[in-house]
Amino acid sequence: MFTLRVERVVRHSERISTLYFSKPILAYPGQFIMLNVFGYEEIPLSLSSPRSVTVKAVGETTEKIVSFEGGEVVGVRGPFGNPFSPTSGRALIIAGGIGVAPLAFLHDFLKRCGAEIRVVYGVKNSDELALVERFDNVQIATEDGSAGVRGTVLDLLEDMELNEYDKIYACGPEGMVRALLGFLKERGAVERAELSLERYMRCGIGVCGSCVIENGLRVCADGPVFSGKQLV
Amino acid sequence: MFTLRVERVVRHSERISTLYFSKPILAYPGQFIMLNVFGYEEIPLSLSSPRSVTVKAVGETTEKIVSFEGGEVVGVRGPFGNPFSPTSGRALIIAGGIGVAPLAFLHDFLKRCGAEIRVVYGVKNSDELALVERFDNVQIATEDGSAGVRGTVLDLLEDMELNEYDKIYACGPEGMVRALLGFLKERGAVERAELSLERYMRCGIGVCGSCVIENGLRVCADGPVFSGKQLV
Amino acid sequence: MPEALKVSVAGIEMRNPLMLASGVMGSSSASLNRLSEHAGAVVTKSVGLEPVEGYRNPAVINYSHGLINAVGLASPGAKAFAEELKDYAFYSPLIVSLFAHTPEEFAELVSYFEFADGFELNLSCPHAKNVGLAVGSDPELVREIVREVKRATRRPVFAKLSPNVSDIVEIGKAAEEGGADGIVAINTLKGMKIDIFAKRPILSNVSGGVSGEGIKPVAVKCVWDLYEELSIPIIGSGGVTSWKDVIEFMLAGARAVQIGSALFYSNRIFYSLKESLIAYTRMTGERLEDIVGAAHRA
């Protein structure tokens, strides 16, 4: 573990903040860190850039983090995990909810690779949107219609020609990932897809077994980014 | 520790043998190994080439080693210690007794450096001579006159012009080294000298303190090769 | 599967001496199934009668020479865990690890896992209250626990011991007297790490158990001493990372070894160790069972 200072906090909404650290972390998009909020708990968080995490309040520790104001010192282990593999071709990014965090980092990275990128981004309602300004070409879906089209990312994907894309990247809640996998399989696109999963984690380094998925692989060490093939 | 097989043994005399190992050791002249004779003891031995040690029987363990016939498996730790620093100029090598072992290795090394080498080699009597054939230009002194001139290496050095030599290398029994140091100092040559010392050793890696000399340095880790300056 | 790697431990036939250690990747049938494809046997994460939440994160950290953990025996409890293990595919034998406060509780636990090939009694967890080491450092209690469990099952029962005692052999003998079919040595050493910038212990529980390569010499010595004094088989555990470590433990007297922290390097480690051991036995012409304890006879 090492310690970092939170230099600046951007509050996207009541429940979502981005924390910028005083120093960048040498990491690739899709990798995560174990962030230790002293006196609370250590939790896994995907990097939304080499020097930031974007966090949604869903429990005691994340509520604390979202309310940070800058100046706090946190413990960091990592970066850990398997990153997205980049492309310089055509890329489709599919974000669901706070799953947008690693995908914003990926978007920056793919731009530097010269990729042509399209983003579809679904949330329950417009309060949950974050980092939208990081994307050049983005379509939004909200379940309540408070922004973009009413519906889910799957509605946005329905009319797309997936064969146009060299790579399809996704991250989002478990339900979305499951539905998306079915959809991609049906469209014959699962082999070009990489999906980042979220699970409860203890160690982050592949030994405790708390984040093992159905196929016996570990989200922390074999993932969090898996190829579509590994998941179907 | 690793294990090596003794491939071949050359018996120079009743009390001196050279053991050739099945594999060379990556080492420089002046370095030593800790050789473990299973069931006996582990002892420090200077390498007489990258794949050999030359041993004189002085106790139970060395007597055992000298009587090896080949095929024995021994434990080896090392190589350890500070080697001689080479020259491509004019070199004087001064050997006393079994101190000839590391100097034979040095001789080979200096030849490859293109050095011009002269060797003086003193022993009590001709039975103690070993590795003489390794030297191109060697003068021998024996205390009993059984080979070469009667006397010691100091007698051979007496008439030499030490200023001719860029480097002076020596290894031998404690008494010889002490006398030699005084002689070199008197002749103003001590700054160009490097001397290899022998002491009882336990660990070989600089922690136990059993080989500490008068100035507080460790023969195993700070030596066995010391500059003349370190010793006066 | 090469004959040279096969070992038999208290009647459990293993294709190789490589067992998954308890507490590592052993909470779900999904991971046990994957690892058991190449392991000689797998040991589950320890389970008690009731669900235990365990300690907050950080609960597992690594340092330069191994891991330190204080997971706190987190477990869903015997009933739910038995349900989870229904999906175990038995590619290799299944040992269920148990923790409890009393001999009676240990014996009760067994009844939930009648499908297991054997049981390991966790008498050695250094960071849980009233269980683990708290019961495993009293020879009388250890003898009684083993005896009760042996009454409750016909499967082999192994006692996993702690090095955090004055005399591990005394505890091992007590387990043997109680009827244990084997000893597993060792569990983790008590230890901790402090972050010097935050100026506080890193683990939420302050301290935990040290495992991994750094403690291997301690584990080898425990196996050596137990082998000298006991007749029942010994399973070595503590820092096994390379095939050389497997051989070292076997020479010290272990019939099998457990692998835990090394999963940190790869979850294919059972495959790669197995392949290395095949190469070793081809080179030397040995059967692994024949070298058990060989260093005592040198």
Add this chain to the structure above:
Amino acid sequence: MPEALKVSVAGIEMRNPLMLASGVMGSSSASLNRLSEHAGAVVTKSVGLEPVEGYRNPAVINYSHGLINAVGLASPGAKAFAEELKDYAFYSPLIVSLFAHTPEEFAELVSYFEFADGFELNLSCPHAKNVGLAVGSDPELVREIVREVKRATRRPVFAKLSPNVSDIVEIGKAAEEGGADGIVAINTLKGMKIDIFAKRPILSNVSGGVSGEGIKPVAVKCVWDLYEELSIPIIGSGGVTSWKDVIEFMLAGARAVQIGSALFYSNRIFYSLKESLIAYTRMTGERLEDIVGAAHRA
């Protein structure tokens, strides 16, 4: 010499908290003089009443994570060693380490070394017969030994404890009750290494004591536990290699640390650690004495 590094341990004023550990480079005044130029204090190799030859080589070996030694308390005996120490130049305080079988022998030993600044009682050597750990694992005996030595000298007396016991705090309390001025924790852990090609233990004594970086978490935990329960100062020992280790031990409760195995890396280590600690205190503005035990208050 910067004020920020000074520590006082039981009345012994040290220019920095870096002590030479017993058993390392401490057999001769020549090496003690050299190391004491930068060390805060030096502890000699342990000495008994009579000369002891010790074990045959190999007596000290290294493994990937530290050292394993079984020197067997080799020593020239009290009389000859007192003579050897006459040449000590006292660039920093001198602590003489003692081993013996009985309280009376310990007390007698003290009389040979009236010039010392303090004494360390070796109650913890894991590989010598009838002394060391053999006497140091019995709280009653530890209390009695310390009491006898305190009667025999007005110098500070430190008890060096072993981690090879069920409860190091119990032994620490016994030493405190006996009047010890401080505790040194820890001595080495029992361990061994087997050469897999020779198929035999490498150390001539079969097993020895493990020291070095691999055991640091174990040592930090012992210091932490002792600090929680005792009032007398604690000196940390076990794997100190970098300046970060020094700070970690001090945060755990150590007023000073001992350095042994790290001499393997350099015999200039006292100089380099001291310089690093100066840089650390300049950066943080702290005095080292003020951070002793700070992690307990986080």
